[in-house]
Amino acid sequence: MSSSLFQMRSYFFLPCLMILLFLLLVVVGGAVVAGEKKKKTKVPAIIVFGDSSVDTGNNNFIPTIARSNFWPYGRDYADGLPTGRFSNGRLATDFISEAFGLPPSIPAYLDKTCTIDQLSTGVSFASAATGLDNATAGVLSVITLDEQLAYFKEYTDRLKIAKGEAAAKEIIGEALYIWSIGTNDFIENYYNLPERWMQYSVGEYEAYLLGLAEAAIRRVHELGGRKMDFTGLTPMGCLPAERIIGDPGECNEQYNAVARTFNAKLQELVVKLNQELPGLQLVFADTYQLLANVVNKPADYGFDNAVQGCCGTGLFEAGYFCSFSTSTLCENANKYVFFDAIHPTEKMYKLLADTVINTTLHVFM
Secondary structure, three states: OHHHHHHHHHHHHHHHHHHHHHHHHHHHHHHHHHHHHHHHOOOOOEEEEEOOOOOOOHHHHOOOOOOOOOOOOOOOOOOOOOOOOOOOOOOHHHHHHHHOOOOOOOOEOOOOOOOHHHHOOEEEOOOOOOOOOHHHHHHOOOOOHHHHHHHHHHHHHHHHHHHOHHHHHHHHHHOEEEEEOOHHHHHHHHOOOHHHHHHOOHHHHHHHHHHHHHHHHHHHHHOOOOEEEEEOOOOHHHOHHHHOOOOOOOOOHHHHHHHHHHHHHHHHHHHHHHHHOOOOEEEEEOOHHHHHHHHHOHHHHOOOEEEEEOOOOOOOOOOHHHHOOHHHOOOOHHHEEEOOOOOEOHHHHHHHHHHHHHHHHHHHO
């Protein structure tokens, strides 16, 4: 009798166990799928502020000579046409967007052919030749950082109208904000024009710029931004255009030293703001060492030339000067670290993007 009862209980228990296991698999499986969906949508947009290193075409739509919407720029882009990117192809931010599962190229905010739906997954407010200092933008009449922030406010308002308050808030709050700016303040403004170096010592000017950077970050935080990357300065003294100053062919170590001290102070600012601003996740991406390594040993990274740009003589040409020098354009930009005398090739931008991705991916995904 007890044996029969045990068998009956076993027959009853086994189907129940199977049902429970099935339900558990459904629940766990659903949680995994939900988790994967959540992971994929963790960063719904890449929002960019900065200079020519991240300008995807805004300067096409303003009256300035700081443009690159003509050949040979963009010759290795998807359709071989110039976009306004200062490169033979894509920029670092385009690769970063793709790495986060978003579109492989980030549109320029001033491009009126882009809908707010397209801009909702990524947008660049950057402007070539600009800086943290509004006076830097004035040199070539480009978009100031203050104006970029005003465009961002306009963008948030447009998002609310198009997506609704809740959806817009989620995009703004979960987006990754990338700042790539500061080089022009030194090489275009401070060391080339008298106003700022008569007004400030190098250390004082660095402090002034850091104050502007802090104000800009606080403004975006005030408007809902929380996840941010501030990319440090690269060894700007090793740009081909800066190598011709002092010893020919040698990096300008004065400029490189400034980049290093500015980066150190920027990292201190990152720590300070993370402590002071509620919910802020601000990281510093150090791209200085990578470019320094590439310039010192280009062959280790698959490059033949780290001294000259692909365009013209590769020593001073950039912008329109590149369009005048197409007869001497290099055949394979992948062999060059720089495309013109200031800006990297797409291959180098990909390496720089990897540094930012490695810095941000584990934090924001």
